[in-house]
Amino acid sequence: MTKASRNPNSPTAEIPSALNRLREIAPTRGRRLAVFLDYDGTLTPIVSHPAHAVLSDSTRQAVQTLAARMPVAILSGRDLDDIRRRVDIDGIVYAGSHGFDIAGPHGVRKQVASELLPILDAAEKELGEKLAGIAGVLLERKRFSISAHYRQADESGVIKVTRAVNEVTACHRELRTITGKKVYELQPDIDWNKGKAVAWLLETLGLEQPEVLPLYIGDDLTDEDAFRALEKRGVGIVVTEEMRPTAARYALKGPAEVERFLRELVACLPAGADS
Structure with a gap:
C-alpha cells in the first residue's frame, strides 16, 4: 500500500x-x-x-x-x-x-476503570433526576458510561441537557464528557x-x-x-x-x-x- x-x-x-x-x-x-x-x-x-x-x-x-x-x-x-x-x-x-x-x-x-463504577452509578442517578421531564431526551446507562441522547429534544431541551451534563461532570472530577452525534457521554476520565x-x-x-x-x-x-x-x-x-x-x-x-x-x-x- x-x-x-x-x-x-x-x-x-x-x-x-x-x-x-x-x-x-x-x-x-x-x-x-x-x-x-x-x-x-x-x-x-x-x-x-x-x-x-x-x-x-x-x-x-x-x-x-x-x-x-x-x-x-x-x-x-x-x-x-x-x-x-x-x-x-x-x-x-x-x-x-x-x-x-x-x-x-x-x-x-x-x-478498564472498574473501580469507578460506583461513581458512574451516582452520576447516573443525579443526571436522571436533572433530565426528568425534559421531552425528547433518553438517558442510557452502559456499564462504563452514561449517555444522554437529545436527538428528539427541542432547542430549549438541548440547552437543559447541556447544563445538566456539565453540572454532573463538575461534581464528579473522575468523569469526563465526550460528545457524539446528538449525544453527550460521561465516562471515566482516564488515559x-x-x-x-x-x-x-x-x-x-x-x-x-x-x-x-x-x-x-x-x-x-x-x-x-x-x-x-x-x-x-x-x-x-x-x-x-x-x-x-x-x-x-x-x-x-x-x-x-x-x-x-x-x-x-x-x-x-x-x-x-x-x-
Missing part, C-alpha cells in the same frame, strides 16, 4: 473515497489485514432511538465473510453485551463502552479510548507485526482516536457525508458504502493474505 503525505486534520472533502482506492488499501502478497469496525453510523444507519439500529443480514454476511479471512473486532459505544447480541458473529472480538470493556475468543478479556483499545488488541492478539496492516472504519468523533493511533502503521476510513477535520486517510459516505467496501475488499485479497 502506498501512503501519500497529508495533513493529519484534513477536511473529509480533501480525502479520497476508499472505494476508489481499494488497490492502495488491500494488502500486497505477504501482508495481511486486521479489521476494526464501529457499529452505529458505520455498519448501521444512525436512527432516532438506539434500539432501532439493527444490523442487516447482508452486512452481517459481509462481516462474517471478512472474519473468515482475517481478525475482525467491533468497537462500539454500546454496552458489550448489547453490541455482541446485535452483531451476533462468533469468533470475533467485541469492545463495548468505547473500548473500556473488551471480550473475544481464546480468553481475550479486558475491563483510555478507542485508539488505546486498538493498540492493546494488536499487541494482545499478536498482530503488532510488520506484515499486518490494521484497518479501522468508523464515523464518530470517538473513532478519531483510533485513526490517530493508526496513522503511521495502518489505515483509517471515516464514514461521513459531512465535511469535518479527520485523521482518517480515506472516506466512505455511509453504511451502504461500508458494506460494499467490505465485500470488494475481500474480493481483491491476494492469495496468502488470510490470517
Whole structure:
C-alpha cells in the first residue's frame, strides 16, 4: 500500500473515497489485514432511538465473510453485551463502552476503570433526576458510561441537557464528557479510548507485526482516536457525508458504502493474505 503525505486534520472533502482506492488499501502478497469496525453510523444507519439500529443480514454476511479471512473486532459505544447480541458473529472480538470493556475468543478479556463504577452509578442517578421531564431526551446507562441522547429534544431541551451534563461532570472530577452525534457521554476520565483499545488488541492478539496492516472504519468523533493511533502503521476510513477535520486517510459516505467496501475488499485479497 502506498501512503501519500497529508495533513493529519484534513477536511473529509480533501480525502479520497476508499472505494476508489481499494488497490492502495488491500494488502500486497505477504501482508495481511486486521479489521476494526464501529457499529452505529458505520455498519448501521444512525436512527432516532438506539434500539432501532439493527444490523442487516447482508452486512452481517459481509462481516462474517471478512472474519473468515482475517481478525475482525467491533468497537462500539454500546454496552458489550448489547453490541455482541446485535452483531451476533462468533469468533470475533467485541469492545463495548468505547473500548473500556473488551471480550473475544481464546480468553481475550479486558475491563478498564472498574473501580469507578460506583461513581458512574451516582452520576447516573443525579443526571436522571436533572433530565426528568425534559421531552425528547433518553438517558442510557452502559456499564462504563452514561449517555444522554437529545436527538428528539427541542432547542430549549438541548440547552437543559447541556447544563445538566456539565453540572454532573463538575461534581464528579473522575468523569469526563465526550460528545457524539446528538449525544453527550460521561465516562471515566482516564488515559483510555478507542485508539488505546486498538493498540492493546494488536499487541494482545499478536498482530503488532510488520506484515499486518490494521484497518479501522468508523464515523464518530470517538473513532478519531483510533485513526490517530493508526496513522503511521495502518489505515483509517471515516464514514461521513459531512465535511469535518479527520485523521482518517480515506472516506466512505455511509453504511451502504461500508458494506460494499467490505465485500470488494475481500474480493481483491491476494492469495496468502488470510490470517
